[in-house]
Amino acid sequence: MIPPRLPPDPPNxxxxxxxxxxxxxxxxxxxxxxxxxxxxxxxxxxxxxxxxHSDHARPGHDKVLATPGxxxxxxxxxxxxxxxxxxxLAYGETIRIGDVxxxxxxxxxxxxxxxxxxxxxxxxxxxxxxxxxxxxRTCAPxxxxxxxxxxxxxxxxxxxxxxxxxxxxxxKLLHSLRVFPERSHVVGVYALGKCQRLITLLRAAGYxxxxxxxxxxxxxxxxxxxxxxxxxxxxxxxxxxxxDLKGAVVLAPPSAIADRWARRLADPVTAMASGWMxxxxxxxQRGVELPLVISDHADWDELVQTLDDxxxxxxxxxxxxxxxxxxxxxxxxxxARALALVGFEEExx
Amino acid sequence: MKRFAxxxxxxxxxxxxxxxxxxxxxxxxxxxxxxxxxxxxxxTGSLSFAEAKPAAIRQLAMERVDPVLFGxxxxxxxxxxxxxxxxxxxxxxxxxSQPPSLTEVVDALRTARRAEVxxxxxxxxDSLDASGRFALLKLxxxxxxxxxxxxxxxxxxxxxxxxxxxxxxxxxxGLTPPYEPLFAWLEGKAGPPEASAGAGxxxxxxxxxxxxxxxxxxxxTAYRAEWKWDGIRVQLVSRGGEKRIYSRTGDDxxxxxxxxxxxxxxxxxxxxELLVARDGVVAPxxxxxxxxxxxxxxxxxxxxxxxxxxLYDLLFDGGEDLRPLGFEERRARLEAWREANAPRRMDLSPxxxxxxxxxxxxxxxxARAAGxxxxxxxxxxxxYVSGRPKGPWFKWKRGALTLDCxxxxxxxxxxxxxxxxxxxxxGAWRGEELVPVGKAYSGFTDAELAELDRWVRNHTxxxxxxxxxxxxxxVLEVAFxxxxxxxxxxxxxxxxxxxxxxxxxxxxxxxxxxxxxxxAMVVG
Ligand SMILES: [Zn+2]
Numbered sequence: 001m002i003p004p005r006l007p008p009d010p011p012n013x014x015x016x017x018x019x020x021x022x023x024x025x026x027x028x029x030x031x032x033x034x035x036x037x038x039x040x041x042x043x044x045x046x047x048x049x050x051x052x053h054s055d056h057a058r059p060g061h062d063k064v065l066a067t068p069g070x071x072x073x074x075x076x077x078x079x080x081x082x083x084x085x086x087x088x089l090a091y092g093e094t095i096r097i098g099d100v101x102x103x104x105x106x107x108x109x110x111x112x113x114x115x116x117x118x119x120x121x122x123x124x125x126x127x128x129x130x131x132x133x134x135x136x137r138t139c140a141p142x143x144x145x146x147x148x149x150x151x152x153x154x155x156x157x158x159x160x161x162x163x164x165x166x167x168x169x170x171x172k173l174l175h176s177l178r179v180f181p182e183r184s185h186v187v188g189v190y191a192l193g194k195c196q197r198l199i200t201l202l203r204a205a206g207y208x209x210x211x212x213x214x215x216x217x218x219x220x221x222x223x224x225x226x227x228x229x230x231x232x233x234x235x236x237x238x239x240x241x242x243x244d245l246k247g248a249v250v251l252a253p254p255s256a257i258a259d260r261w262a263r264r265l266a267d268p269v270t271a272m273a274s275g276w277m278x279x280x281x282x283x284x285q286r287g288v289e290l291p292l293v294i295s296d297h298a299d300w301d302e303l304v305q306t307l308d309d310x311x312x313x314x315x316x317x318x319x320x321x322x323x324x325x326x327x328x329x330x331x332x333x334x335x336a337r338a339l340a341l342v343g344f345e346e347e348x349x
Numbered sequence: 350m351k352r353f354a355x356x357x358x359x360x361x362x363x364x365x366x367x368x369x370x371x372x373x374x375x376x377x378x379x380x381x382x383x384x385x386x387x388x389x390x391x392x393t394g395s396l397s398f399a400e401a402k403p404a405a406i407r408q409l410a411m412e413r414v415d416p417v418l419f420g421x422x423x424x425x426x427x428x429x430x431x432x433x434x435x436x437x438x439x440x441x442x443x444x445x446s447q448p449p450s451l452t453e454v455v456d457a458l459r460t461a462r463r464a465e466v467x468x469x470x471x472x473x474x475d476s477l478d479a480s481g482r483f484a485l486l487k488l489x490x491x492x493x494x495x496x497x498x499x500x501x502x503x504x505x506x507x508x509x510x511x512x513x514x515x516x517x518x519x520x521x522x523g524l525t526p527p528y529e530p531l532f533a534w535l536e537g538k539a540g541p542p543e544a545s546a547g548a549g550x551x552x553x554x555x556x557x558x559x560x561x562x563x564x565x566x567x568x569x570t571a572y573r574a575e576w577k578w579d580g581i582r583v584q585l586v587s588r589g590g591e592k593r594i595y596s597r598t599g600d601d602x603x604x605x606x607x608x609x610x611x612x613x614x615x616x617x618x619x620x621x622e623l624l625v626a627r628d629g630v631v632a633p634x635x636x637x638x639x640x641x642x643x644x645x646x647x648x649x650x651x652x653x654x655x656x657x658x659x660l661y662d663l664l665f666d667g668g669e670d671l672r673p674l675g676f677e678e679r680r681a682r683l684e685a686w687r688e689a690n691a692p693r694r695m696d697l698s699p700x701x702x703x704x705x706x707x708x709x710x711x712x713x714x715x716a717r718a719a720g721x722x723x724x725x726x727x728x729x730x731x732x733y734v735s736g737r738p739k740g741p742w743f744k745w746k747r748g749a750l751t752l753d754c755x756x757x758x759x760x761x762x763x764x765x766x767x768x769x770x771x772x773x774x775x776g777a778w779r780g781e782e783l784v785p786v787g788k789a790y791s792g793f794t795d796a797e798l799a800e801l802d803r804w805v806r807n808h809t810x811x812x813x814x815x816x817x818x819x820x821x822x823x824v825l826e827v828a829f830x831x832x833x834x835x836x837x838x839x840x841x842x843x844x845x846x847x848x849x850x851x852x853x854x855x856x857x858x859x860x861x862x863x864x865x866x867x868x869a870m871v872v873g
Contacts, residue, residue, distance in 0.1 A: 159418050159419075161435075164480075258761075278479075279425070279426055279431070280361060284362065289362050289363055327415075327417055331415070
């Protein structure tokens, strides 16, 4: 990949603009004076990791810096691949790496998720990783940090993506359980973040029956509980009797909900919890009967709100629907450009 | 509007008929009058008011949002109403304005002057959430496509109210939205609404299939036989100047057949078979299909595919209800009626005389002409009753045709079958090549389905989304009613009602049938 051409320095800044010391390399975003990458897509010597989703936390780096929560998730998911040297950094603490200072600030995306705040040469850049602004009982809320350059994702960077209130979506699920009390309700959820958030939302809505889980979901739930997140009674779906699963909520990875695994369930209602469910055609293509628009990513309104909150005169958009957000920012007098990073999937959307 | 929006959303995604019925019943049970009545009218297509044009809706949205962002969003979503519903900016003051009820929307639209309509819509869009906006826009553009026929909605309500759907049909035509007497009856608070004297649908009498062993116990002299024509069953209703053509399920298809409607210059209710026929000679079903695909036919189609009705029965002669009479008496009345009225584009389905079941079986198997599916047997003394009672009427289809085909592609099913490859495209040999000749998704047991699914997964050669191509290794014996020429298929042939008859695990695919064999079975 060819690094994008650097724009000229803004006039009279007197500060060292981040384009002069941040480089977009095939491995990912490289902070030159610190000698580290943020969420690199290939194994590197030093990496700062924003959160545990597999497109951000990849295996094989020598040294990894992340929040304690993210490090625990990486150890669970990657085992030995989680990095030889693992350095925890709590939210709000500052350390110096090479010629830069680094601070991790909550991103509100999943447990342990962080924005990386980097200062160098009188400038501050914030790499927000994945984030959302909606309240989530399973992680610390997003904190806007004023900065010179704000780096943002744009997974849901079109104004048609507006996530409705999450408890309203849970009410849809509970309503369906009342109308179809003899059918299992299997909900497709990503293992990290969405699964636990969905459970806490069910509990907040007063649902206190056991929630059944596909085997792949249990380890991260155990990890969340160890970090103090209350999930109520969880049972493995794999060993449950078919009779018990009638009228029960069963959570499974999206790939399992319409495949052979789901046959153990009694005439299941197929649901899916994802921001993509907002668009009907997309839900229908996946054979979803009950789409639940619940996302761990910022929707359009949150993206736009966040640009206002951080007040950065310049925005870089990493991945997603960059063109719309760049168009919007430009219209508001913000210098904006798309980095077009590759390798970022839609896990946890 | 909120509950209606939830219903629309639920129905859009629910694949199964049963599931849709449950959602409709739940809606009726938990929604007060008159909202539920207007919803029923919307579902059954009985609602009429000044509709809004999509272009005007688009214009409305463009005044609120950046046109570039709107364009990209529309490209992504692909549906105008949905794009507008999702992109419409939420106003902070929305919390103060009550969203309208369905009744308010319908009332306002029914009385609004054309110039006021867009202003009303704009106000509602501001007070509804995204689901509500979607339901509203679909409703006012007249394209509420939720996969629910009028018959399905009525069946759901009848089941919920614990009444026969045919009883509901009997009174339906006399009712108007928001149907409060109907709901009062369904909830047991009042008696049934009066059966309509007008041009409503009278539920049909249907036949059960005749099993070979049944025939032996039946007295041939008690039955009358007539051909079972290969068209679609219809009911012609012409009462007090009102004229309607109904399908077997009670859907009003009058608009599609003006060439029949024009000749219904009588006061009667008739049962018959709708066909395409030229000078009384029935054309293959494919010709009728051309007409069934169109809601309103072009002049050209009326000329090329002229409709015809072959009459089976007379239900009402003027105001006189003949249904309690026996078949033979009604038949005599039908013949006399035809003599007196001589309607154009209609003739009588002739009776087929026979002395024994053996003789009749020979007649049936000898009849390979286009337009004949088999025989109908009707007890001479049978009154015309709705539904499918076993005994008075039998259908005796001629034996199905079969062909040994080779599975070529398999596709995932829907609903309960979504984890199974349950829809199969199969082919026959032409030279060294397999040519697709049809598609079937029925005729096998659940246990067989599991085996077929396993076979498909183990013999996949390529994947295209939900479709898998499989290696030529499995022979399916396919049964079908008939085969016709068709330009839509590569083989040039189309089967009618193909279903899997047997899975020939034993048969080598090279020994499956050839396209030429199928060609020889074409009729007409
Ligand atoms: Zn993520």
